[in-house]
Amino acid sequence: MNTVSHALIGYAASSLIFGPEIARDNIVPIILASSVMDLDHVAYLLKHFKSTIKEAKTGHATPNLQGIFHRVHSQLIFMLLMMVLSFFIDTTLVKIICFNVFLHMGMDALIDSYYHAFKPFSPNLLSIRIFGDKKMRIIADVISVPVLTFILWVI
Amino acid sequence: MGHLIRKSAHMLAIAIDLKKHKERAIRAGVIPRMLSASTIIFGIIFAVTTKSYFAASIQALIMLNITDFAAFILLKNNNQTKLYADRMAEAIMFSVMPFPWYGLVAINFMLTIMKVEAFKKTPIIPLKLVFLIYIIFTLI
Numbered sequence: 001m002n003t004v005s006h007a008l009i010g011y012a013a014s015s016l017i018f019g020p021e022i023a024r025d026n027i028v029p030i031i032l033a034s035s036v037m038d039l040d041h042v043a044y045l046l047k048h049f050k051s052t053i054k055e056a057k058t059g060h061a062t063p064n065l066q067g068i069f070h071r072v073h074s075q076l077i078f079m080l081l082m083m084v085l086s087f088f089i090d091t092t093l094v095k096i097i098c099f100n101v102f103l104h105m106g107m108d109a110l111i112d113s114y115y116h117a118f119k120p121f122s123p124n125l126l127s128i129r130i131f132g133d134k135k136m137r138i139i140a141d142v143i144s145v146p147v148l149t150f151i152l153w154v155i
Numbered sequence: 156m157g158h159l160i161r162k163s164a165h166m167l168a169i170a171i172d173l174k175k176h177k178e179r180a181i182r183a184g185v186i187p188r189m190l191s192a193s194t195i196i197f198g199i200i201f202a203v204t205t206k207s208y209f210a211a212s213i214q215a216l217i218m219l220n221i222t223d224f225a226a227f228i229l230l231k232n233n234n235q236t237k238l239y240a241d242r243m244a245e246a247i248m249f250s251v252m253p254f255p256w257y258g259l260v261a262i263n264f265m266l267t268i269m270k271v272e273a274f275k276k277t278p279i280i281p282l283k284l285v286f287l288i289y290i291i292f293t294l295i
Contacts, residue, residue, distance in 0.1 A: 013199070013202075013203060016203050017202060017203055017205075017206055017251060018206075072239065072242070072264060072267065072268055073264075073268060075242075075246065075264060076261055076264035076265060076268065079246065079257055079260055079261040079264060080261050082257055083253075083254070083257040083258055083261065086253045086254060086257065091253055094253060095250060095251055095252075095253060098246075098250035098257070099202065099247070099250040099251060101250075102243065102246040102247045102250050103199065103247060105243055105246070106195045106198065106199060106243045106244070106246075106247050109195060109239065109240060109243055110192055110195055110196075115239075117235075117239045118235060118239070118268070118271045121268060121271050121272040122235060122271045122272070124235050126235060126236045126239050126240075127184075127188070127236065128188050128191045128192050128195075128236060128240065129188065130188070130192045
């Protein structure tokens with residue numbers, strides 16, 4: 001799923017859980033938490049620019065695109081970090097950050113084609129793919145941005 | 156009467172060939188995928204409903220446990236996907252309630268990594284079930 005729809009879904013879900021006022025006050029942490037995880041794509045994209053464009057045209061997302069932030073061990077470290085932070089900073093902010101990060105992971109696990117979640121330990125690919133392999137996934141990716149923007153605008 | 160019902164149920168099972176359909180669906184990966192997806196989706200529903208509608212959140216949690224139980228029976232060929240989907244559902248659910256649950260989710264992540272890496276018989280804490288019992292006790 002693309003980064004913009006992640007941010008929009010994060011904002012919509014946060015306003016449902018924490019209330020629209022708190023979501024509006026914490027819009028920067030929400031957008032950062034739900035989109036920063038995708039920074040690990042940049043290293044791969046810079047290295048394999050041409051092949052990635054070809055794969056995007058055919059609808060095959062490469063499993064190597066997901067970098068270190070999309071792994072189980074980094075999620076473990078993040079969870080421990082959040083547990084320590086919850087003693088020192090505002091609990092609502094910790095909840096917002098944690099929820100948005102794991103919502104991003106959950107959406108990726110549901111929609112992305114292939115996913116190396118246990119990579120250093122196990123080479124197996126995870127494949128839930130509720131939208132199927134190619135066409136539906138691309139259509140969902142393209143349609144999600146205007147639809148979510150419209151929903152947020154109406155709310 | 157009882158004999159008639161038993162016989163008709165047996166005839167129906169033969170007619171639709173339940174075992175064959177189940178095997179075919181598992182081989183195609185439809186059931187494992189649907190169950191893995193449903194754990195995450197129920198996790199999101201639980202996280203979204205937990206504050207405003209407490210009864211709805213308990214219903215979502217019960218449904219989550221039912222899907223988990225169904226997955227335990229049906230999923231035998233897609234273990235790592237199920238393990239990861241379960242951890243994601245737990246992390247999404249418990250990110251709404253901080254202290255002890257964050258630690259427990261982290262422990263569960265650690266146990267999962269151990270299970271995948273080396274010790275296949277590592278037990279994993281059934282956190283959703285623990286939380287369901289915790290909710291029932293706090294309600295009483």
